[in-house]
Amino acid sequence: MLPSLDIDKFAHNDRKEASPKKHRPMNYVKSKQRVADHGEVFTPAWMVEAMLDLVKDETERIDARFLEPACGSGNFLVQILRRKLAAVELKYGKSEFERRHYALLALMCIYGIELLPDNIAECRANVLDILAGYLKLDEADELYRAGFYVLSQNLVHGDALTMRTDDNQPISFAEWGYLGKGKFQRRDFRLDTLTLSADFSAEGSLFADVGRHEIFKPTKNYPPLTMRQLAALGDPPQEAA
Ligand SMILES: C[S@@+](CC[C@H](N)C(=O)[O-])C[C@H]1O[C@@H](n2cnc3c(N)ncnc32)[C@H](O)[C@@H]1O
Numbered sequence: 340m341l342p343s344l345d346i347d348k349f350a351h352n353d354r355k356e357a358s359p360k361k362h363r364p365m366n367y368v369k370s371k372q373r374v375a376d377h378g379e380v381f382t383p384a385w386m387v388e389a390m391l392d393l394v395k396d397e398t399e400r401i402d403a404r405f406l407e408p409a410c411g412s413g414n415f416l417v418q419i420l421r422r423k424l425a426a427v428e429l430k431y432g433k434s435e436f437e438r439r440h441y442a443l444l445a446l447m448c449i450y451g452i453e454l455l456p457d458n459i460a461e462c463r464a465n466v467l468d469i470l471a472g473y474l475k476l477d478e479a480d481e482l483y484r485a486g487f488y489v490l491s492q493n494l495v496h497g498d499a500l501t502m503r504t505d506d507n508q509p510i511s512f513a514e515w516g517y518l519g520k521g522k523f524q525r526r527d528f529r530l531d532t533l534t535l536s537a538d539f540s541a542e543g544s545l546f547a548d549v550g551r552h553e554i555f556k557p558t559k560n561y562p563p564l565t566m567r568q569l570a571a572l573g574d575p576p577q578e579a580a
């Protein structure tokens with residue numbers, strides 16, 4: 340556990356919301372129709388904090404991976420990133436190079452799926468805003484652009500039940516790792532294959548000894564990537580002269 344972590348220091352949100360007694364009115368629903376159609380009711384900040392405190396140590400670990408399968412506009416993911424960035428500051432705050440790279444790693448460990456296009460767009464923007472606020476990035480910064488690309492991969496517009504994207508492809512997630520010296524590693528895994536691991540891991544289950552290697556086999560391996568290369572991947576294609 341981290342000592343006296345000041346997770347508010349990097350917050351854009353009004354912290355008053357985090358108190359059950361004092362929270363200011365917030366729009367928990369966008370419309371009655373969306374509640375009826377999609378069960379869209381957003382979680383208040385104080386409840387998010389209380390729930391994250393149940394796994395406090397993990398939320399304060401930079402490389403602990405979190406997947407929110409119905410992430411809405413990111414109420415949970417934003418707070419998880421804030422906690423991780425506080426951990427980055429404590430561990431790497433003295434080196435600008437390490438601080439930037441570990442902040443990107445923190446972002447890389449946040450995953451979400453959301454059905455509705457406006458929500459996933461808001462979610463990506465809200466999460467990126469936390470990174471930008473912490474490191475005081477503008478949109479031209481390589482790290483901002485790399486973060487934009489990572490979130491386009493990690494926060495998926497799709498259906499968590501069918502495990503397919505909005506354009507009907509199987510959902511895949513990138514497993515990111517930091518190799519040090521400015522290089523990141525990426526391997527992709529299909530969500531439907533990964534979720535089978537629960538069956539395989541059950542002690543004494545029919546599948547207990549079968550096919551583990553299949554589950555942990557990536558669908559794609561990438562060569563090590565720098566922040567600059569990640570940033571370029573997110574840039575709009577250049578028009579031919
Ligand atoms: C109860 S809201 C929670 C949003 C957010 N997690 C929060 O706590 O503020 C549920 C969200 O799940 C989305 N959703 C509903 N069905 C889904 C599905 N099959 N796959 C992915 N997202 C879904 C809705 O659009 C909505 O944004």
